Each structure stands twice: as structure tokens, then as C-alpha cells.
Amino acid sequence: MQNLRPWLGTLTKKQLFTLFFVLAAIVASALSALVWMFFLKEPVGNPMRIAVVAPFTGADKAQGEAMQRGVDLLVQQINRKGGIQGRMLAMEKIDEGTSADSAIQAARKAETDPDVIGVVGHWHGAAAAKAIPLYGEKSLPAILMTSAPDKSLPENPYVFRPLIDETTEIRFLANYLRNVVGEKTVFVLHEANPRGEQLATAFDEVYQRFGTKVLYKWPLTPGKMDDELKAVVAEVEAKKLFGTFLVLGEVESAIRMIATLREGGVRQRIVGMRQLASRGFQDGFAAEWKGKGTPAAALNGTLMTTPMLFDTAGERAQKFQTGFSGFHHTWPDWVAAYAYESAKLMSEALAEGYGKEGDKTLRQRVREHIAARNQVEKAFPGINGPLFFNARGIAARDSMVGLYDGASLVAAMTQLSPIREEGVTNLLGEVTSGRALYVNDRFMYKTNVVYTGVRLAKVSALDRSANTVEIDFSVWFRWRGDFEPQDVVFTNAVTPLTLEKPTREGKDGDMNYRAYRLRGKFYMGYSDIERNYGTQLVGLSFHHRTLGSHNLMYVSDLLGMNLVNRAQGEAGYPPDSQSGSGAEAKPKEPTLLERVRAYFHLDEEVTDPIEVALNRDKVLAGASGWLIMRAWLSQEVMPRGVDGSPVFVGFGKPRPLFSLLDAGMVLKPDRFDARDVLHSTDQFVYLAIFSFVMSMLARLLDRKDRGQFWRIQTLFLRMIFWPTLLMTIGNLARDYSLQNFTSSTVDGVVMVFDTLWFFIPARLAIIALERFIWVPLENRTQRKIPNVLRMTVVLIVYLLAGFGVVAFVMDKSITSMLATSGVMAMIIGMAVQSNLRDIVSGIMLNIERPFNIGDTIRLNNSMGVVSDITWRTTRLTSLDGQQISFPNSKTSDAEIQNFTKPRNIKRNLDVYTDPRHEPAFVLKLIKECLAQVKSLPTDAPANEAPKAYYFGVTLKEGAWVAHYPVGMYMPFAKRKAAIQEFWQLLWKTFEANNIAWRERPLQASEDDEGSDGAV
Incomplete structure (x- = not known):
């Protein structure tokens, strides 16, 4: 350590501070490594x-x-x-x-x-x-x-x-084709293997139950499939076969079957199983297609069973x-x-x-x-x-039925949903009425699918205190059948909304269409959707007033909202088969910026087509200060109250479940959030450690007052790392409380940290006042600033921070508080206005510094030495020893003469002699006396050198005398000694040279108040 001190002494202040900062960073890195090793490191090396x-x-x-x-x-x-x-x-x-x-x-x-x-x-x-x-x-x-x-x-x-399993699935498909679609004639193409034979037989068995059977089955050998398919197409053309074609095979075989049929001119309906609903089938078909038109046109109308429809x-x-x-x-x-x-x-x-x-x-x-x-x-x-x-x-999951609308896979207009074992007692009656089917040894409801779209036009009047928001939106329905799907209940509407007169309606064949435009007030936070604290859930949801999910299912009309294909194009994804390309498209090569954003996970939600549409339409124009975090249009099956409806009440009746359509979005405040940059808890922990170490460095450097440079650096450290430490600990505490505590506790934790965001800056402001106002002022005045003034300023700063907490954290009005504070301040100000005026005047005197302690001044009609300057009074010691106190307000208004501020003061003396003496000789004697005065400064500039003049003969008190004015510059403290010494030397000189005086030579008084005083 002793060897380091000489080297440290050679460093500049900036170099020394940089060294301390680097050492603190090393300590923070070491602590982070220890925390990672003992707390955050994987328990086992291998994942x-x-x-x-x-x-x-x-x-x-x-x-x-x-x-x-x-x-x-x-x-x-x-x-x-x-x-x-x-x-x-x-x-x-x-x-x-x-x-x-x-x-x-x-x-x-x-x-x-x-x-x-x-x-x-x-x-x-x-x-x-x-x-x-x-x-x-x-x-x-x-x-x-x-x-x-x-x-x-x-x-x-x-x-x-x-x-x-696929056996259950093929039987389900057979029931759907026969009883829902009403297709009696089906031709089967299947792979020539045991699996294909088994699936074709299972399908035929179901059809035979309904009094018909599959007339044509074509087994296709994998190695000879192309030639065999061409023969099938020729046979269909020759025999003029008309019906539905069922393709049974793995993805590659199904692609070749459908492509050959369509290329051969077969336009009948094609159906299949789940393989046709996979992305591999879609991309493979687009690559395989070599016929006329687009792959989308070839796929249009193809129907299949699928485990899932988005x-x-x-x-x-x-x-x-x-x-x-x-x-x-x-x-x-x-x-x-x-x-x-x-x-x-x-x-x-x-x-x-x-x-x-x-x-x-x-x-x-x-x-x-x-x-x-x-x-x-x-x-x-x-x-x-x-x-x-x-x-x-x-x-225990069931199949759904999908349909290609072009190259887009959507839900078929009718689905089948199971009836539980203890369901409706009169099952045969349900089957007879057409509301149910007997499928795969169990009864299933025929569920009508309604394509429903919602377009949010404007969101406004977002009121967090009332938890409400106004939404202007359009909603439409497309369906088949004789029922009213628009008889809906909006679950989160503040006041009930009804769909009365449609803005548009029409009919295309057996497809009905109606659209409505509405505006209403809705409650926010209407569902338990997963979201972060501080965000707002805005949107609407509705279900049919009387029809449960076994009768009606709303599905998102993504095609009607023009979201599917547009989203693919905008996001740069491989184009679907509507592009007409015969080769498999490849993803667009990302740019460098896109790679960087992907590395930091900045584009997770950007490709959401619904969010893109909402931002494009400026939906939040009426709700400034908010951004769309994510958005959706989804269908859920939810239990809802039925007000005692006999359709749902009683043993054996269906559960009161309703298809609910939810158009929602999660909004986040339009401000910077640490989660936009830091994505893992570990990053918050490391940043908290670094901020804590730097805060401790500032504290250590302040243990000894090393001057203004170090005060600035330590304040800078606090201004950077105190907010960073608060941000990291706040996020960690919020996340932990969200996972482990109740919502009320979470609100309390969040309120504590939100409050600290006002008081931490207040504390930094107080430190800055202390270091850049109070301390420099004390150093200049050599006086301690009264604690009452310090505490008053501190109280005002914290009071302003408290007002901010009440207004922005508690979301309360501060008008009454400000009024009360104003009245109190007025009362206190009136009571101490004279003292406040003296204090303010004292501050101004200390800033302007017209005099210092020890200066000799004339204040109004009083002259003396300044003995003390307080924040209320200025004190003088007069020339006769009296103590005089002046209020600072009067001192600042008074005329002040400072005799100490100038280096030297000037004194003018008048010498009178008998006019009969030679003037030049008299001037020579006077100047010799001036040169011998020891009390005069020897280093005075030329313009302050002693001077004497001959002013002629004048009548003075009845006698004619020669007038010689004399001017001398001297320190104020030596003014009397210099004048006395000069007169003594002049008297001796005149006596020695027989210069006649009058009986009493006229001369200036030595009193400071005389006419020969300093001018």
C-alpha cells in the first residue's frame, strides 16, 4: 500500500476516479459471478x-x-x-x-x-x-x-x-359426409397396404349402415401410383362418375392423388383426413401442382377432418x-x-x-x-x-371438420359435438329432429358454425378509476340456416347493447350475411387473461342469448377480416399456394437489423396480423398514452348463466355452455419499460448488483470531503445508479409478489416503489442543493447557513414529492391540498415577513459582497468596522467602540461607503505661507517632506504618488497668503499617522529655512470629518 501511494499521487483527479470506477466494476462482476454460482447457476451441468x-x-x-x-x-x-x-x-x-x-x-x-x-x-x-x-x-x-x-x-x-385414432376419425368422417353433407356416392382412393385397406373398409362399413355402400375403391401402389392415378382419372371420365372422392394416404400420397385428380379435370368434391390439414401438405401441394390455374383454385372446397382449427x-x-x-x-x-x-x-x-x-x-x-x-x-x-x-x-378429444377456402383452412359451416352419456334423455327425438346424429357409437349434436368478425374502429374515454372504456366497432355474421345468430349478449357492456338495424345485409345462395355498427361503454379487465401488472385489458365479448355451444359456435372470420393472406405477405413468410408458384417458397432472408432485433427478442409480437391492422387503423387515436401490446380475436366455450331456462335445467339436460367470441387487446403505457430491454430475471439481478456497488462507491468517496470535483462525481454516480437500483429491485419485487402474493399485496408493493420514484429524485435534489448552493455559500461567507433555512428548503422539496405521489401514484386530486398549503404559507409568510425580508436581504448581501467582516464602512450616518454579518442583521463597531446593529433589509437599501475595499485613499491638505517667499523654493521644501513620510506606501503606482502645487495668493481671513494644495494616497488605517508625520516634518523644515508662518498657519483639520478628508 505504501508503494502505491506515490503512484496514486501522480494521477489526476479524472484518472483517479476512473481507477475507482473500474475497481468497483470488477467488484460488481465478482459479486455477480458468486450470485450466479450459488443461486442462479443450473443445478446440473447438462440441460x-x-x-x-x-x-x-x-x-x-x-x-x-x-x-x-x-x-x-x-x-x-x-x-x-x-x-x-x-x-x-x-x-x-x-x-x-x-x-x-x-x-x-x-x-x-x-x-x-x-x-x-x-x-x-x-x-x-x-x-x-x-x-x-x-x-x-x-x-x-x-x-x-x-x-x-x-x-x-x-x-x-x-x-x-x-x-x-384414425379408425375413429374415418368413421366420424363417414357419418359427417352421409348425414351432414348428405353425400350418398363416395369413391375411395387409398394406398395399397393394410392401413389403407383397413381405413377404406371402416368407411364403407359406416356407409352400409345407412343403406348405401362405396361402389368404387382404387388401391394405389406406391411405386406405380402415377400410372394408376391416370387410369383412375380416365375411368372416371369414361364412366361419367359423379360423387365425392375420399383420398386415404400419408401426406405425399394424398398430394399426388389430389393433384392428379384436379389436373385430370375432376372437379367433384374431395375429402380426406388430418394429413390434408397439415402445413406439410399445403407446401407440398403448392410445389407439386403443375396444372392450370393456381394451387389455391385446385384446393378450394376440399374438406377434411382435423384435430384443430385455429x-x-x-x-x-x-x-x-x-x-x-x-x-x-x-x-x-x-x-x-x-x-x-x-x-x-x-x-x-x-x-x-x-x-x-x-x-x-x-x-x-x-x-x-x-x-x-x-x-x-x-x-x-x-x-x-x-x-x-x-x-x-x-x-378425450374429438375431430373437427375443416374446409379449404382457396388455400386458407377454415372451419366447415357445421360441426359435430358429443353428447355426454347422461345427456338428453330423448336422444332418438333429437336425432329425428335433425339436431343430433349417431356417430361412432355415440350421439353428437349438429352444431351450426357462424363466421363472425369484429373490427374495432376507435377506442376512447379510457377511465382507469371507473374501469371503463368507450369502443366504436363493427360486427358481422355469416351463416347458413334458419336462426338468428345476432341475438347476442355483450358480457362486459356497462349498459346492454342490442343489434337492431343492420348497416349491411345480404344473401349469397344459402349463405346469410348481416353487419352492424355500434358504440358503447365497456368494462375493462373483463377476463382473467394473462397480462403484466400495469397493463389494461380492453375489448368486448359476446355470446348468443339462448343457443348453447352444442347448437351454435362462433368462429373468427379471419378471411372476412382479410387477415390470413395479408399477414403472410407483410411478415415475409413463405407465400401460400395462391401465389401460383410451382416451387416451394423460401423465407425472406432477414436483414442485419432484423437479426439484431430477433437476437434481443424485440419482434415477438410484431407479426400479429390483428395487431398490425389495429395499429394501421389508428384505433387508439382517442386513448393517447397507450400502446397495443398484443391483440386477438378468439372463440372460447364458457359456462354462463341461463336464468333458469328449462332447456338447460334438470337432470340429463346439456351443460349451460356458450360459444363466446372475444375481441380484445392488452394495452401498455406509452413509456419506456425495462422489460422492453431486459428479458430475464438474471439480467435484473446482475444490474441490481452493479448499481448497488456503484452506490456504495459514491458513499465511500463521500466519507471525506475531497473538494468540488469529487462532490460532482459522486452526485453523478447517485443520479445514474440510484434510479437503476430502484428500477431493478422494483421489477424483481413486483414479479415475485405477482407469483406469491395476493392482488392487494401486489398493489401495495407496486405503490411503495412508485412512491420511491418521487422521493429518490427529491433526495438527489436536496444533495445537489447542499453541494452546489449551501456549501459554496458558506465557504464564501465563512458563515454557517441556519438550519431553519436548510430544513425549510428540504421540507418544500419533499412536500412537492408528496404532491406528486398523491396526484400520480394515488391518482387523487391535490387541489384541496394545494389550497390548504397556500393558505398556511400565506399565514406563515405574513407572520414572519419582516424576518424573511431580512433573510433574503442577507442572502443578497452575501452574494453581492459590498463589504466583508473587518471592513471599515460608513452606513448612512454611522461609521465603523464590520464585526459580524448574520442572516438577519449586520453589526458595526463604531470608532468610539459602540456596537451598532442594522437589519439586513435596511442595510441593503442604505448608501454604503467602504473604506477598506480600495487599496489606498486620498487625502487633500492645504498649506499657507507668507506670499513674499519664493513659490518654487516652498514647493521644493514641501515635496522633500512628502518624500520623508514613512507612513505613505512605497509601491504605489505613479498616479498615486504624493503631489504639491502652487495655487497662487489668496485672501484668507483678512490676510494675503500663498496657497499650496497637497495630495497624498495612503492606507485608510494609516491616514492619521501619515498626516501627523507630514505636518511635523513640514514645521521643522519651515522653521529651519525661515519660512514665515502666520501666527497660526491656516491648515486642514486632522479630523476625518473635516474638509481635508478623503474625497
Whole structure:
């Protein structure tokens, strides 16, 4: 340390401060490393893995890529939030191949990896059948994506299936075609293998139950499919066959079947199974199509069963779709959605079980967590609705029916929903009336689908205190059938709204259309949608007044809102088949700026087409200060009150569930938020540590007063790092309280930190006043500023901060407080106005400094030495020793003569002699005397040198005398001594040279008040 001191002494102040700052940064980095090592570091070096076992090569690789993208999205979302209890999550990509042997190898690779805690995948039924037993050996839970029949797969308590098997699905499709579509003639094209034969037979069996059968079945051999398809087209043309074509095959086979039929001129309806609803089919068909027109025209009207439709799904599915498209720059399909949902179910099990019950492995915890989802009350809130499994690990979900409108997949106008076992007692009556069907050995309702769109025009009058907002919007309905879907109830309307006179209406064939324009006041926060603290949920929701979800389902009319294809084009995603391109389109290469924004996750919600439309239409023009964080138009099935309606009340009656359409958006304040830059909790912790260390550095440097430079630097440190420390700790405390405390406690925590945002700047302002006003003023005046003045200023600053808290944190009016404060200030001011005037005058005197302590001054008619200057009075000691006090207000108004401020003062003397003496000789004698006066300054400038003149002969008191004026500059303190010395020397000189004086020579008085005083 002693060796360092000489070196430190050679550094400038700036260099020394930089050195201290760097050392503090090193300390902060070391503390951050320790916190990471002991608290934030992953408990185990290797991340936990979810294996995706799927076809990544061969004809079905598109399905494997969809599963991979779904799981990869979940992994990225979890790791962005710091992992699962500090441990990262990873995805293991394993190719299941095309044979049973390769599937076994893939399964063994997954189950032998100790870090793999679950498997998502297996597209092929044969591969899944071989792999299932292996997962039981190592207790590895697996969620299968295969559609193989239940009977073809062995049972294993570690294996779960969220999809219905394809045998049930083909029977459902047969019932739908026969009873809903009314199609009696169906032609089947299927792969020439056991699976194709089995599906074709199952379909035919259902048709035979209704008194008809499939007349034509064409098995197609994979190696000879092209020639066989051309023969089928020729046969159809030759025999003039008219009906519906059912294509049964994997994605590649289905593409070739449909493309050959359409290219051959077959225009009849085509139907299929879930393979036709995948993104792999859509992209593959666009690449395969070589016929006339666009791929969209060829696909238009194609109908298929599908596990999921995004326009009928809820807000979770909408959020997944937006996140998926923003991350992968392509649109998801049901394959990616189910893979994401399966991986999320596993990750939830890890989050709840990790670190607990040390005698169980992670795999066992995952399996037990999934198996516990065994009834609707315990269902997992999946993106496609509640997910739960029966005792065999099979999910209780049903198929939906989709339809290609061009290249866009939308819900068919009629869906089938199951009737529970203890449902309606008169089931046969429901079937006879046409409201229900008997499908797959159970009764199902025929549910009418209504395409519904909502366009928010303007949002205004956002009142947080009343929790209301005014919305101007349009709503429309497109439907088939004889009912009134616009008889709706707005669930969050402040006053009831009714749809009376439509702005537009029409009919296209059997399709009805009505549109309405409304304006109303709605409650905010109308649902429990997940959102951050401080945001506002704005929107509207409605359901039919009397028709439950088994009779009517609202779906988002994305086509009618012109969102689907526009969003793809704007986001730069691969174009759909409407582009007419025969080759598979590739994503647009991102720019450098886009790469940077993607790296920092700044574009997560930008690709949301609904949000883009709302921003384009300036929906928030009437609600300034807010930004759209995310938006959606989704359909949910929710329980609602029925006011005792007999349709829903009583044993065996359907549950009172209604299809509810929700058009909402989450708004955030239009201001900077730390979450826009810092995305993980770890980043907040590290920044808090750095800010704390720098705040402590400022405190250490202030322990000793080192001068104004260091005061400025430490204040600068506080101004930067106190708000940063408050921001980081506030966000951490808010996030922790949101997860662990009640809403009232959260509000209290937030209020505390919001209050500190006013008092921290107030404290910084007080420090700045102390360092740049009070201390310099004391140094200049050499007087201590009264504490009463300091405390008054501090009180005023904190009072202003308190007003800010009341106005902006508590959102209360401060008018009455300001009025009360003004009256009190007026009363106090009137009571102490004279003292305040003296204090203000004292401040001005200290600033202007017309005199200092020890100066000799003349104040009005009093002359003396300044002995003291306080904040109220100025004190003089007169020449005769008296103490005189003047109020500062009178001192500042008085005429002040300062005799100490000038370096020297001038004294004028008059010398008179007999006029008979030679003037030149007399002047010589006077000047010799002036040169001998020791009290005069020797270093005076030339203009202050002593001078003497001959002024002629004048009549003085009845006698003629010669007049010699004399001028001398001297210090004020030596004025009397200099004058006395001069007169003594002059008297001796005149006497020695016989210069005649009058009996009493006329001379100036030595009194300071005489005419010969300083002029």
C-alpha cells in the first residue's frame, strides 16, 4: 500500500476516479459471478432434454419438422425466462426413420440418454408400436403424435396419446359426409397396404349402415401410383362418375392423388383426413401442382377432418400462432401445435416436481403429473382446449371438420359435438329432429358454425378509476340456416347493447350475411387473461342469448377480416399456394437489423396480423398514452348463466355452455419499460448488483470531503445508479409478489416503489442543493447557513414529492391540498415577513459582497468596522467602540461607503505661507517632506504618488497668503499617522529655512470629518 501511494499521487483527479470506477466494476462482476454460482447457476451441468422422435427424412419429413418447430418454440420461451428452476431445457432431435428397426434404434437412443425426461413424436404407427415397450423399460414418458388405431398399439402406462385414432376419425368422417353433407356416392382412393385397406373398409362399413355402400375403391401402389392415378382419372371420365372422392394416404400420397385428380379435370368434391390439414401438405401441394390455374383454385372446397382449427380455437391458440410465426417466420399447423402442447405439459410437470421428492426420478415425476390429468376438472389448459387422459392414456378429444377456402383452412359451416352419456334423455327425438346424429357409437349434436368478425374502429374515454372504456366497432355474421345468430349478449357492456338495424345485409345462395355498427361503454379487465401488472385489458365479448355451444359456435372470420393472406405477405413468410408458384417458397432472408432485433427478442409480437391492422387503423387515436401490446380475436366455450331456462335445467339436460367470441387487446403505457430491454430475471439481478456497488462507491468517496470535483462525481454516480437500483429491485419485487402474493399485496408493493420514484429524485435534489448552493455559500461567507433555512428548503422539496405521489401514484386530486398549503404559507409568510425580508436581504448581501467582516464602512450616518454579518442583521463597531446593529433589509437599501475595499485613499491638505517667499523654493521644501513620510506606501503606482502645487495668493481671513494644495494616497488605517508625520516634518523644515508662518498657519483639520478628508 505504501508503494502505491506515490503512484496514486501522480494521477489526476479524472484518472483517479476512473481507477475507482473500474475497481468497483470488477467488484460488481465478482459479486455477480458468486450470485450466479450459488443461486442462479443450473443445478446440473447438462440441460434437461425433450426428445422429438419423428421422421426427419423421407416422405414425411415435413411432419417431423413441424413437431421440431413446436417443441423448439417452447424450449426458447422457457429458457428466455431462466429455465425451469434455474435449469435449462433443450430439445433432442432423433430421426425415427421409415422402418421398424430404425424406430427401435431411435427409441433406444432417447431412453438411454439420462438427460432426456420425455419423448414427443412418432408419426408412423408401425414405428410407435415397436417403440412403446422400450419406453416402459426405462420409465420414459412419451406423448405420441401418431394416429394409428388403438388396437394396433400396445398399452404402456408411460405412453399417452392426445389424438384420436384414425379408425375413429374415418368413421366420424363417414357419418359427417352421409348425414351432414348428405353425400350418398363416395369413391375411395387409398394406398395399397393394410392401413389403407383397413381405413377404406371402416368407411364403407359406416356407409352400409345407412343403406348405401362405396361402389368404387382404387388401391394405389406406391411405386406405380402415377400410372394408376391416370387410369383412375380416365375411368372416371369414361364412366361419367359423379360423387365425392375420399383420398386415404400419408401426406405425399394424398398430394399426388389430389393433384392428379384436379389436373385430370375432376372437379367433384374431395375429402380426406388430418394429413390434408397439415402445413406439410399445403407446401407440398403448392410445389407439386403443375396444372392450370393456381394451387389455391385446385384446393378450394376440399374438406377434411382435423384435430384443430385455429379460427375456432381460443386465445391460447392465437397467442401460440403469433409466437410461432414471429419465431419461425412461418405459420403453424395442428402438428406443431400438438407438439408444442405436449412439450408444455411435460415442462409444467418439471416446474412443479423438480427439486422435490428426491427418491423419484424426473421421468417418474413427469409421468405421474401427466397421468394425474385424468378428468375434466384436472385437465391441462392446452392451446386446443382442456386436455386430459383416460386410464389407457388416451385423450378425450374429438375431430373437427375443416374446409379449404382457396388455400386458407377454415372451419366447415357445421360441426359435430358429443353428447355426454347422461345427456338428453330423448336422444332418438333429437336425432329425428335433425339436431343430433349417431356417430361412432355415440350421439353428437349438429352444431351450426357462424363466421363472425369484429373490427374495432376507435377506442376512447379510457377511465382507469371507473374501469371503463368507450369502443366504436363493427360486427358481422355469416351463416347458413334458419336462426338468428345476432341475438347476442355483450358480457362486459356497462349498459346492454342490442343489434337492431343492420348497416349491411345480404344473401349469397344459402349463405346469410348481416353487419352492424355500434358504440358503447365497456368494462375493462373483463377476463382473467394473462397480462403484466400495469397493463389494461380492453375489448368486448359476446355470446348468443339462448343457443348453447352444442347448437351454435362462433368462429373468427379471419378471411372476412382479410387477415390470413395479408399477414403472410407483410411478415415475409413463405407465400401460400395462391401465389401460383410451382416451387416451394423460401423465407425472406432477414436483414442485419432484423437479426439484431430477433437476437434481443424485440419482434415477438410484431407479426400479429390483428395487431398490425389495429395499429394501421389508428384505433387508439382517442386513448393517447397507450400502446397495443398484443391483440386477438378468439372463440372460447364458457359456462354462463341461463336464468333458469328449462332447456338447460334438470337432470340429463346439456351443460349451460356458450360459444363466446372475444375481441380484445392488452394495452401498455406509452413509456419506456425495462422489460422492453431486459428479458430475464438474471439480467435484473446482475444490474441490481452493479448499481448497488456503484452506490456504495459514491458513499465511500463521500466519507471525506475531497473538494468540488469529487462532490460532482459522486452526485453523478447517485443520479445514474440510484434510479437503476430502484428500477431493478422494483421489477424483481413486483414479479415475485405477482407469483406469491395476493392482488392487494401486489398493489401495495407496486405503490411503495412508485412512491420511491418521487422521493429518490427529491433526495438527489436536496444533495445537489447542499453541494452546489449551501456549501459554496458558506465557504464564501465563512458563515454557517441556519438550519431553519436548510430544513425549510428540504421540507418544500419533499412536500412537492408528496404532491406528486398523491396526484400520480394515488391518482387523487391535490387541489384541496394545494389550497390548504397556500393558505398556511400565506399565514406563515405574513407572520414572519419582516424576518424573511431580512433573510433574503442577507442572502443578497452575501452574494453581492459590498463589504466583508473587518471592513471599515460608513452606513448612512454611522461609521465603523464590520464585526459580524448574520442572516438577519449586520453589526458595526463604531470608532468610539459602540456596537451598532442594522437589519439586513435596511442595510441593503442604505448608501454604503467602504473604506477598506480600495487599496489606498486620498487625502487633500492645504498649506499657507507668507506670499513674499519664493513659490518654487516652498514647493521644493514641501515635496522633500512628502518624500520623508514613512507612513505613505512605497509601491504605489505613479498616479498615486504624493503631489504639491502652487495655487497662487489668496485672501484668507483678512490676510494675503500663498496657497499650496497637497495630495497624498495612503492606507485608510494609516491616514492619521501619515498626516501627523507630514505636518511635523513640514514645521521643522519651515522653521529651519525661515519660512514665515502666520501666527497660526491656516491648515486642514486632522479630523476625518473635516474638509481635508478623503474625497
